[in-house]
Amino acid sequence: MSITYLEAIREAQALALKNSEDVFIYGQDIGLFGGAFKSTKGLYNDYPNRVIDSPISEDAMVGLAVGAAIEGMRPIIEMQFADFSSVGFNQIVNQAATMYWRTSVPCPITIRLPSGGTPGSGPFHSQCMETIYAHYPGTIVMTPSTVEDAYSMLLEAVSIDDPVIFCEHKYLYYHLKAESLPRKALPAQKARILRPGRHATIIAYSAMVHEAVSAAEILSKDGYEIEIVDLRCVKPIDIDTVLGSIARTGRVLAVGESFPWGGVTAEIISQISSEGFNLLDAPPARLNSIDTPIPYHPELWRYHRPTANSIEEKIRKLIKE
Amino acid sequence: MSITYLEAIREAQALALKNSEDVFIYGQDIGLFGGAFKSTKGLYNDYPNRVIDSPISEDAMVGLAVGAAIEGMRPIIEMQFADFSSVGFNQIVNQAATMYWRTSVPCPITIRLPSGGTPGSGPFHSQCMETIYAHYPGTIVMTPSTVEDAYSMLLEAVSIDDPVIFCEHKYLYYHLKAESLPRKALPAQKARILRPGRHATIIAYSAMVHEAVSAAEILSKDGYEIEIVDLRCVKPIDIDTVLGSIARTGRVLAVGESFPWGGVTAEIISQISSEGFNLLDAPPARLNSIDTPIPYHPELWRYHRPTANSIEEKIRKLIKE
Amino acid sequence: MANIANHEEGSESDLSKVVLDTFRWMILARTFEDRISNIYRSGKIFGGVYVGKGQEAFSASMAINLVKGQDVYSPLIRDMAGRSAFGEPLVDAARTYMGSSNGPTKGRDGNVHRGNPREGMPTMISHLGAMISVVSGVLFARRIKGTLNNSVGATTIGDGGTSTGAFHEALNLAAVEKLPLIVSIANNQFAYSTPTSKQFACHDLVDKAVGYGVNGINVDGTDLIDCIQGFQSCIQKARAGEGPQIVVGNLLRLSGHGEHDDAPYISEEIKKSKLGIDCLKKSEKRILDEGWCNQNDIDDMFKNAVNEVNSAIETAESESAPDPYSHDWNAYSSVKFDQ
Amino acid sequence: MANIANHEEGSESDLSKVVLDTFRWMILARTFEDRISNIYRSGKIFGGVYVGKGQEAFSASMAINLVKGQDVYSPLIRDMAGRSAFGEPLVDAARTYMGSSNGPTKGRDGNVHRGNPREGMPTMISHLGAMISVVSGVLFARRIKGTLNNSVGATTIGDGGTSTGAFHEALNLAAVEKLPLIVSIANNQFAYSTPTSKQFACHDLVDKAVGYGVNGINVDGTDLIDCIQGFQSCIQKARAGEGPQIVVGNLLRLSGHGEHDDAPYISEEIKKSKLGIDCLKKSEKRILDEGWCNQNDIDDMFKNAVNEVNSAIETAESESAPDPYSHDWNAYSSVKFDQ
């Protein structure tokens, strides 16, 4: 058997629907059609009452989820693309994320954001929005990078009593395969040391983890052992695991696919600098996309986002400092 | 004569309307009524054709501004409170901010966000949203802290060919006074050394500049000379001025009123750590609000945001490290 | 004072009973808000004060037709009367204004931002239009769970709030799902200073109903009996499965937008028009004319209201403000983490 | 082929002329999109392909009534025919699909995301509903500047797009400002897979017009002459200062949502209904029946279209892809700064 990242997301939803009658899925075209990416394929057949097509109304979709959460349910909202969640932004950050704090009533909703770039998708079907949502108090923001994590973290997201922004990466949907789904899993809020090393640490998440791994493989040919930390969850950040790694390597590069200003890499480098200053043997480095909208043309797109090559280059510099 | 921060904003708009027939102001209650904060008071009388009340439609207000900008005008949009710009978020970050890059047609709009906390305003009338907008490519984000800057930077904002998010701080509206309006001004994108020092640098912007100054005054009694850099513009950040200051002091604290995750302080500390690592004699420090929504009750509010006292405390620690 | 909701239709004594009940809540709301305005003017309220003066009949008439413990009610800024009629303890209101740490939000949010989502009162955020989909979500969940039974969800908005995308998306969604949702639109002719002519171009707000495929009616918002009967019929339709209902109330707010605002933009002409009639006075006159009670009874109602208000405010004032040092600074229910 | 917009009404020869002109653009659009679909299937297009098959009559009829250089037109994904009729150079379309660096977005955005804001064609973003307020803004600016004259702004949306808050806010704003805005709603019965029954509950989309206080009409989207005349009358009304106009076209998309989609959700029944009629074939028959031209002329039109398409695609294919190393990576017009 072999299962893709996309199938893992579907399986997690199937299990969540099975485990609890409080779970339902709401989104555009997610019913009989199975979703724009087919991540709810077949679920409508098994749970016609709980896999429901919505109008094109992201604001109301999120509001509806909040109301259902008040009523004790655990809705999953699928945005057709992460980019369109901008229309539901107000309900996410002001309604859902503040609910528990204002009223002491939890708001267990999961918002699935098909995120990130793929060639030819352009500025409005490629965005990574973890930074926007993580900035606001009250949200938990997950960014799984593996098939196993996509599965176990989505299940955990649905079980958490707070709003979870689940950033699933579209580039990984079909590219990534695993042999089987996990039975046990690291808690979602723990970072994972994906690859041990000693010359430098790369902190990455989501699709960038794989670029980092490729870079590390290239660098290993020159004898560099690069440790890779997969953040998994970007809010909260498991800073202890991060600092533990830097304690071993003394050098760090944070890599993120999203825009450069104030994103995950800024938060992580800033936390490292404040809390792990004395662990650092060289200036901490960052790598993000270029500060423009995400280009449509694959030639431009490949250059716009960090890749194994640009990571490799950055690490070579970092190691020399 | 004495002029407040709020009056400076009105005067800048009056001058902008006078200087160019391409300028108009659009927003809720900004016409005859003069705006919720009276920052357009009297302007309707002089320019009834260009100071226009809008319906409660933040999405459409921004869209309209973009259309007018295409047509060569330079609209100023007033959001009644920064917090409500969340409803116009999509048009701001996806329509306005990407316009030039997609089409080579500039989008000279200014969006005024009455920002920041005042006692008793609560979670939805107190937000600082500079982080959200600065994250996206294509926006310029200004955060004036003085009466003079409020005036000159708003004039510059209107003259800039890109969308400017103008974060004016409500706490400063009436609290801050100057003798007169400036005739010459530092370009908006330059940071300002507000107070020279040698023991540490505080990087601040908007209302936090004044808390920093108060902290510095307290600390000066103990012989500590604290340099204060007022960022003025948070995107782009004038990193050269920042690094210049740190080269003198070796220690830095970045202070921001907004939520702690990934904001201006993260970006600035992260840039400093990467580019000015060797200038640092101690771990760079940050101070932001607590990671909850902004509380209504003044007792809670004062504790939630950074104050002169909490800044002072942080600096004392920083100096000992 | 019991919350009378399930009276039978048509009977004269039933009508008089519900009118008197509703009238009492109107008096309580007016008395409370007048008092809060005074305290505001003395500088003792943190933040703004927004009152429902002139809108009490419309507001309370919706809520009086709801059943607490069964129905959902999400009020907005001018719904003091509706809140009371729905069953919100007066002391909760007082605590929120006075910043007591015992209030429903513990001092975290203020004035009109109180509620109890688990007791059928989702708590408003300031962004206009945002509560309609939340109420719809509660109903949607109940339908999935099979617990909808006879319940309805009700929420309110102003003439200005109809311009929001949130209003549109939520109402359209509720119509598609045929949810038992009642949206009352208090058309008080202004959104802050903005007259309806700069807010919408339809002839009548109720004209929007057909575009959503829902039922809509107009009521005279200054007339208590018209309000009660209008809501009664619409709420019954919603309970009967006829889908969302819009009830437009035509009236005037007899105050500024907030108590800081002396509303120079409201013309004398409109104040003197039919819209400017004070629903409280009109109700009183009608009640007396109909002989449903006498002047003494009404005087007692006002006295009782003053006593209730005094005691609620005293309680709230005697309670401590939230203490930032012992406050639970955690925006998360599931986790405790530092950032 | 000139863009005929200001023909006089009523005259038979005028009608035949505009029908033939429009029909030519329909043919060009169909030919081009069929070709692009083929290229897509051969794997040579980056990203998705969304075509307007079945919607050409409705799309082109709006644009043929507009005047380039005067009016504003912001098309959406199914408006290849309208774009052509408005005057978009075919090679711009080809360049965008083929990723030529000479295209209007220089490879920065793709397929349907092309335009020329300064030439009256604001460029769509993907978020549905977002262009309506932009077009309104152009008109609003012209009115302020006194340059509105006779011009109108036109934009299109689908049945699904009417559920967005952006649609509502923009249409309401345009109605309040009485802008000469025409919004065509192509009701092709589905939004991706979602049928209209899950999208709105009104009896007819045109019922929304009264709620905005604007004029609205229905046209048979499969019938070219009905489309042309419908748009003609509405655009004339807008020019005459009668404010926003809604034109609902009832039709079916004769393709998948995108070329990746074989649309199993569209039933045979609806395909065989009147809605499923191919507007191109219907127009051809009508033209021949009326004797407005003969079969040879029509064959020539198709041949010409093929030639035009071939040459546009050849040009685009011969051009270079954008080069990331020399590309101007700057999202700012006013400043050049590194982040």
Ligand SMILES: Cc1ncc(C[n+]2csc(CCOP(=O)(O)OP(=O)(O)O)c2C)c(N)n1
């Ligand atoms: C989305 C949004 N934009 C702006 C505001 C600021 N605001 C608060 S109340 C108000 C006027 C509301 O008018 P209306 O809906 O008619 O209600 P009324 O105050 O008349 O009861 C405005 C503009 C807001 N709360 N939400």
Ligand SMILES: Cc1ncc(C[n+]2csc(CCOP(=O)(O)OP(=O)(O)O)c2C)c(N)n1
């Ligand atoms: C705000 C927003 N949400 C979701 C989408 C994703 N999306 C793209 S096209 C589409 C269906 C549109 O349906 P309709 O408006 O009927 O137009 P049609 O495709 O039928 O021409 C959807 C949901 C989007 N583009 N914008």
Ligand SMILES: [Mg+2]
């Ligand atoms: Mg109103």
Ligand SMILES: [Mg+2]
């Ligand atoms: Mg459609």
